[in-house]
Amino acid sequence: MFAAENGLRGDPRLQGISKAIRVVPDFPIPGIMFQDITTLLLDHKAFKDTVDIFVDRYRDMGISVVAGIEARGFVFGPSIALAIGAKFVPLRKPNKLPGEVISEAYVLEYGTDRLEMHVGAIEPGERALVIDDLVATGGTLSAAVRLLERMGAEVVECACVVGLPEGQRRLDGKPLYILVEPRLSVNY
């Protein structure tokens, strides 16, 4: 669901956030209009608004874990976790986390990749939020949800700054909250 349809219709902060995202054509491969959030991070107000919107949404949901997907989920997740009193758990590419991990595969356009989480980072019954900058197919988010559920967490929602609702198809009913749609034309 989009923020604009979920209580934030007409909120001027969403326009500012959308405008701050840069579209880069043909990255990483021809035909992809890449939604580059690094320009959002240069716009202090828009970046702060992004975090504030997520914090306002999640602060009273009893969430004790914010799980961020490497690497751009690390840019948004910790600020949200700190503001709502939750832990931050990084979900990482293989062989980055030291110590004992669990691992979940997910499908890429060509081939597969894996996402890892530390054993013992969360306890069964904890309520979790998954965060990433962008959702496309939902493959990475679904791997993240599976990791958390394997450790007994209840995933309350997946949250992304930008994306299309199609991303929810692979989330097995888990809610998906997106601030803005992708921009289709170059703006910088």
Next chain:
Amino acid sequence: MFQDITTLLLDHKAFKDTVDIFVDRYRDMGISVVAGIEARGFVFGPSIALAIGAKFVPLRKPNKLPGEVISEAYVLEYGTDRLEMHVGAIEPGERALVIDDLVATGGTLSAAVRLLERMGAEVVECACVVGLPEGQRRLDGKPLYILVEPRLSVNY
């Protein structure tokens, strides 16, 4: 003996204290750019940037940033790696902070400093949660601020 900061991130009070200490130090230094080194620098940098009113600029491994970048090599124990930054992310004269979780040899930090200086920024300080002062040797006089020393024995 790997210093794993992920357990710090599970301890809300300790994580908040970490960010608060950096924010208190840097909030009145006129810093407009916080540059975080991929990926664990991304965990600390943005919160500091948001609190002090600065931009956050990610410094990344090769081929991750879309668009035009500049690139700086640095030496690993075996071989070299590169760090990249977007062209246009910062303007000449901006005062910058570099942040990473840990400093060992200082190689990555020194590459970060060079990237920022090539774009005309003034690097005020490099900040890490954990590390040894030796890391400063490769920073060409740039100050290095470290919260804690590495632990030498297993504690979990």
